[in-house]
Amino acid sequence: MAPEQTPEAPLAAVRGCRLVTLPDNTDPRGSLTVIERGQQVDFPIERVFFVHGVxxxxVRGLHMHRELHEFILATxxxxxxxxxxxxSRARVHLDRxxxxLHVEPxxxxxFADFSPDAICLVLASAPYELDDYLYDYGEFVRTARLPGAGSADGRAGTAGRGGGRGGGRVENQTTERPQGADA
Incomplete structure (x- = not known):
């Protein structure tokens, strides 16, 4: 039996996520948008990938990272x-x-509802590592709700590779990748 989804809420209610407005320099020649480590991104960028032609x-993603930070945008x-x-869960529409969207461990x-021309750019804090993924939503919810599983309010979090703000580490979970499940 599939676990119930957590209730929908505003993004501010979801721990470990924040929208970031990037500096956009526009003049008659066009726009130049900047992403700099230490400014908009507070983790080392170890991997960059694109999702396109979806x-x-x-539906893509369908997973949680134990230690990886992601910085996601629609190019x-x-x-x-x-x-x-x-x-809590929130839905974020990326179209600029x-x-x-910075997603912590x-x-x-x-990821869903891709427009035909969508290109999703992801800056990640570490190289690909299968053991960093959890693909079982039920196990994710059970782990996230364990007392003391993360930050001071008991929510799951990690002290990930990129300097995450959460507490404990999510371990020993299912890493088997279902077909088409990664972002």
Missing amino acids: PRQA TGSFEVVVDDGF PDRA GVWTE
Whole structure:
């Protein structure tokens, strides 16, 4: 039996997520948008990847990272990102290259509703590592709700590679990748 989804809430209610407005310098020649470590991104960038050519009805992501930070933006087109901390979930519409979503470790993500021209750019705090992924939503929710599983309010979090603000580390969970489940 599939676990119930956590209730929908504003983004501010979801621990470990924040929208970042990127500096956008525009003049008659066009726009230049800047992302700098130590300014908009507070973790070392170890990997960059693009998601594109996604069919409108496809859902991607469907996982949580134990230690990885992600900085997600739509370079073109649009898509939805659902973020879930085990207590609250929010839906974020990304459709501008000067607005990004920072997702800390311990947050479940789902990507959907890609426009035909959508290109999702992700800056990640570490190289790909299968053991960093948790693909079982039920296990994610159970872990997130364990007393003392994370920050002072009991929410799951990690002290990840990129200097996360959460507490404990999510360990010993399912890492088997279902087909088409990674972002």
